[in-house]
Amino acid sequence: MQSASDDRPGHPFLAFLNTVRDDGKTRRLNSFATPEDLIVQLDRAGLWIGVPPPNRGQLDQALMLRETAYATLSAMAAGRRPGREDALDMETAIKAVLADSQFRFSKAGLDIAPGPLAGLHDVLVLSLIDLLRSPAIGRLRECRRCTHLFLDHGRGPGRHWCSMARCGNRAKSESFRRRQKAAPG
Numbered sequence: 001m002q003s004a005s006d007d008r009p010g011h012p013f014l015a016f017l018n019t020v021r022d023d024g025k026t027r028r029l030n031s032f033a034t035p036e037d038l039i040v041q042l043d044r045a046g047l048w049i050g051v052p053p054p055n056r057g058q059l060d061q062a063l064m065l066r067e068t069a070y071a072t073l074s075a076m077a078a079g080r081r082p083g084r085e086d087a088l089d090m091e092t093a094i095k096a097v098l099a100d101s102q103f104r105f106s107k108a109g110l111d112i113a114p115g116p117l118a119g120l121h122d123v124l125v126l127s128l129i130d131l132l133r134s135p136a137i138g139r140l141r142e143c144r145r146c147t148h149l150f151l152d153h154g155r156g157p158g159r160h161w162c163s164m165a166r167c168g169n170r171a172k173s174e175s176f177r178r179r180q181k182a183a184p185g
């Protein structure tokens with residue numbers, strides 16, 4: 001049984017990837033109406049923003065990153081090799097953002113912070129690097145019903161749904177209806 005606290009994706013960057021509300025495996029409907037809504041959602045997910053809400057062009061750039069990162073991470077979660085072009089796009093974005101970032105070396109190690117001119121895209125790429133380098137990345141899973149990704153920290157058979165409320169309960173009632181239809185009667 002999943003509890004409400006298990007419904008979180010487990011990393012702020014995954015909350016950004018999950019800003020689509022489609023049922024099933026399409027990714028056409030954003031979960032936010034305006035750039036300000038997106039910032040509120042990211043802030044709530046623990047992704048410190050500290051940059052002004054993106055303009056149209058900056059939002060498009062962030063959403064392109066979202067879809068490239070989704071394609072790459074979806075493949076990784078399934079144990080497949082990501083598409084060549086997607087992997088190359090990610091590599092290019094990561095290298096460019098690192099080149100503009102500020103490095104601080106201290107007793108705690110290396111802290112990489114957005115550069116003085118950084119916008120939403122750069123903040124997101126730094127969060128993506130943090131996720132990709134995290135030891136928990138091996139626990140990345142994709143919801144069986146929608147395209148939301150999460151880190152599965154459960155034991156046993158593991159977690160199949162982004163959340164019980166959004167997908168788990170509906171998937172269960174759908175398979176119940178299918179079984180009823182299939183039963184002779």
Ligand SMILES: [Zn+2]
Pocket residue numbers: 143144145146147148161162163166167
């Ligand atoms: Zn789902």
